Amino acid sequence: MLNEKKGISRGAIITLMIVLVVCILTIVLENTINPNSLLFTVIRKAAVYSLVAVTMNLLNGFTGLFSLGQAGFMLLGAYTYAILTIPTDVRDSIYYLFGGAGFHFSTVSFFEGIIGDSGVAGFISMILGVLIAMLVGGIVAAIVAYLIGLPVLRLKSDYLAIATLGFAEILRAIFQWDKLGKVTNGANALRGYPTFADFNIKNAQGITVLRLSSFIPILFAGICILIIILLINSSYGRAFKAIRDDEVAAEAMGINLAKHKMMSFIISSFFAGVGGALFAMFASTVQAKTFTSAMTYEIFLIVVIGGIGSISGSCIASFLYIACSEWWLRFLDNTQYINGNQLPLFKNGFRMVVFSVVIMIIVLFFRTGMMGDKELSDLFNKKRRKKVKADE
Amino acid sequence: MSESILEIKDLRVSYGGIEAVKGISLDVHEGKIVTLIGSNGAGKSTTLKSIAGLVKPQSGSIKFKGQELIGLSPDKIVKAGIVLVPEGRRVFPNLTVKENLKMGAYLRKDDLTEDFEYVYSLFPRLKEREWQLAGTLSGGEQQMLAVGRALMSKPELIMMDEPSLGLAPIVVKDIFEIIRTINKAGITVLLIEQNAFMALQNADWAYVLETGTIKTEGEGLDLLDDETIQEAYLGKTRE
Numbered sequence: 001m002l003n004e005k006k007g008i009s010r011g012a013i014i015t016l017m018i019v020l021v022v023c024i025l026t027i028v029l030e031n032t033i034n035p036n037s038l039l040f041t042v043i044r045k046a047a048v049y050s051l052v053a054v055t056m057n058l059l060n061g062f063t064g065l066f067s068l069g070q071a072g073f074m075l076l077g078a079y080t081y082a083i084l085t086i087p088t089d090v091r092d093s094i095y096y097l098f099g100g101a102g103f104h105f106s107t108v109s110f111f112e113g114i115i116g117d118s119g120v121a122g123f124i125s126m127i128l129g130v131l132i133a134m135l136v137g138g139i140v141a142a143i144v145a146y147l148i149g150l151p152v153l154r155l156k157s158d159y160l161a162i163a164t165l166g167f168a169e170i171l172r173a174i175f176q177w178d179k180l181g182k183v184t185n186g187a188n189a190l191r192g193y194p195t196f197a198d199f200n201i202k203n204a205q206g207i208t209v210l211r212l213s214s215f216i217p218i219l220f221a222g223i224c225i226l227i228i229i230l231l232i233n234s235s236y237g238r239a240f241k242a243i244r245d246d247e248v249a250a251e252a253m254g255i256n257l258a259k260h261k262m263m264s265f266i267i268s269s270f271f272a273g274v275g276g277a278l279f280a281m282f283a284s285t286v287q288a289k290t291f292t293s294a295m296t297y298e299i300f301l302i303v304v305i306g307g308i309g310s311i312s313g314s315c316i317a318s319f320l321y322i323a324c325s326e327w328w329l330r331f332l333d334n335t336q337y338i339n340g341n342q343l344p345l346f347k348n349g350f351r352m353v354v355f356s357v358v359i360m361i362i363v364l365f366f367r368t369g370m371m372g373d374k375e376l377s378d379l380f381n382k383k384r385r386k387k388v389k390a391d392e
Numbered sequence: 393m394s395e396s397i398l399e400i401k402d403l404r405v406s407y408g409g410i411e412a413v414k415g416i417s418l419d420v421h422e423g424k425i426v427t428l429i430g431s432n433g434a435g436k437s438t439t440l441k442s443i444a445g446l447v448k449p450q451s452g453s454i455k456f457k458g459q460e461l462i463g464l465s466p467d468k469i470v471k472a473g474i475v476l477v478p479e480g481r482r483v484f485p486n487l488t489v490k491e492n493l494k495m496g497a498y499l500r501k502d503d504l505t506e507d508f509e510y511v512y513s514l515f516p517r518l519k520e521r522e523w524q525l526a527g528t529l530s531g532g533e534q535q536m537l538a539v540g541r542a543l544m545s546k547p548e549l550i551m552m553d554e555p556s557l558g559l560a561p562i563v564v565k566d567i568f569e570i571i572r573t574i575n576k577a578g579i580t581v582l583l584i585e586q587n588a589f590m591a592l593q594n595a596d597w598a599y600v601l602e603t604g605t606i607k608t609e610g611e612g613l614d615l616l617d618d619e620t621i622q623e624a625y626l627g628k629t630r631e
Contacts, residue, residue: 235498242484242495249482252444254470254499254545309486373486 011377015312018376023218030211038327040214042319044196044282045326050318051221052275053302054228054311055268060300061309061373062232063264064244065153066161068296072168073269075291076144077137077276079175079184082286084133085193087112094192095185102182107132108194119204130194134220134277141273142266149265153258165293175288189285196281220278224271229311231267240264305362306369313371329354397422397549397580398443398474403452405438412438414604415452420549420582425575427583427591427612429625430601436584437479439601440551443582444476445469456549471499473548480557481534483541485527489518492526492537496544504544511540514570532563539570543579550574551582556590568594588625592616600625 052070059065088109091101108129115121152163176187196213203209231237239260242250251257280286302321306313332351336343398420405413413435420426428436441447443454445466454461461469484492497504512519515536526537542550556564568590575581585591592598595612615621
């Protein structure tokens with residue numbers, strides 16, 4: 001960002017290299033060590049969460065809109081994805097409580113019908129079906145965001161947060177409604193659609209030869225985050241930041257506030273919808289009750305820990321947060337013994353207590369989060385500038 | 393006299409039941425520096441905000457080169473060639489100096505190289521601090537940035553809301569020098585000031601506002617000699 005004229009700065013290249021190393025490491029590790037290790041669950045979930053955290057950061061950190069509707073848009077994306085990709089032959093068995101599915105269309109089965117459903121052709125039709133469904137999931141979220149945005153974006157700060165939070169809760173209730181059971185399966189889970197595990201490449205005998213199930217979420221989330229980064233560094237991104245810094249001045253400079261806020265809201269929701277589809281692929285079942293406000297808070301926490309206004313901060317924080325909550329702090333929930341004596345406090349739920357204390361410490365003493373509003377690439381650029389000065 | 397570029401007729405503006413501007417009419421002639429002076433609450437800022445489209449007037453008309461501005465959105469007004477330098481500088485603190493300047497040219501699609509050079513020639517200090525965040529600039533530099541940012545939209549009429557607010561006297565002098573330079577380059581200036589002395593010294597034409605109406609008008613230097621003006625705004629007491 002510091003050397004706009006030169007195109008890509010050195011810091012950006014270093015950051016890209018780091019991402020590349022992480023990708024390669026993920027592929028290598030998944031194919032060498034135990035693929036059921038918790039490490040891979042963490043990587044998959046964290047990749048999905050980093051995308052959603054970045055979409056939230058686009059609103060909260062870059063446009064100054066305090067919105068808490070992310071779980072709602074994820075729900076839309078997840079449901080759209082699942083409903084569109086469940087293969088036609090298993091549909092009725094999943095919707096059995098409602099006497100079969102409401103409609104029999106599946107993007108995956110559609111492409112299988114055209115290209116073929118076995119071997120490489122089957123794999124390609126699965127990918128095409130997944131991509132289209134993810135895109136549609138994003139578009140559905142974006143359309144709903146537009147409709148919601150019309151009245152809601154007139155509100156400011158806390159009022160906007162409450163309105164969006166309420167919207168997400170209403171959406172969750174609607175998707176659990178029995179009357180819509182033929183489409184949403186009511187309060188029951190949707191499953192049977194392609195998940196990350198389906199991206200593992202198998203040979204003709206059905207034996208997995210190359211595991212990609214942890215790389216794929218990083219790839220998808222990475223592409224989406226890259227698009228958001230490009231947007232933030234464009235003139236639209238500057239306008240968003242100008243609105244965040246000073247609405248009146250931005251308006252006086254000729255920035256149409258309503259239009260730009262709406263644009264930011266729609267783009268954020270679109271990618272939150274895609275993130276929801278990825279979450280569905282991660283969880284392998286979709287159920288409305290998982291998309292609670294607690295989920296939004298979790299994402300908001302990641303944004304705060306990473307630094308409001310820092311994309312790389314959100315990504316790093318989401319990996320750390322998910323690793324802590326799913327893996328590193330798990331031992332706190334289990335009974336522990338020292339010299340045969342059972343330690344007090346170590347029982348189910350203690351993990352969350354420790355976790356809240358850690359979060360309180362972060363919020364109290366590291367108010368700007370890990371990265372503040374700096375990016376990873378800025379840090380590398382700064383180091384280089386200091387070096388140049390030292391050389392002089 | 394040159395042609396009038398901005399014509400305001402019987403403008404009335406209310407905020408939540410209180411009438412801030414009670415039917416004022418004024419003309420701004422092309423290529424001049426026109427100033428509105430008056431005490432706090434006289435309706436100066438409200439008038440400027442109505443012209444910029446930030447506030448919706450009750451009635452009256454604001455015509456810019458014959459085009460009615462009331463009812464147009466702020467971005468359309470900027471496009472028409474009017475720009476406001478808001479009160480209290482209001483730069484974007486977390487954007488760099490250069491990004492701030494780019495924001496001023498947000499609605500333009502053409503090449504900006506010449507405009508950057510022009511602004512940097514007016515304010516060499518900004519060139520030095522091109523990559524610095526605007527929030528880290530001093531008050532005077534921020535005001536220069538706010539003026540520079542407004543110039544980036546290539547306006548025909550630049551409106552300034554108290555450019556001298558909170559600045560050291562020496563900086564105020566610089567700012568007024570810049571205003572005259574801008575004006576010589578052919579841009580009409582409409583200026584609001586509490587610092588009536590500086591404003592009247594530099595203005596071609598001045599309007600004196602009091603509680604929402606125009607009390608007097610005249611050439612800047614004439615008003616400077618006017619005894620009642622001196623008493624009311626320049627702190628001179630009757631002997």
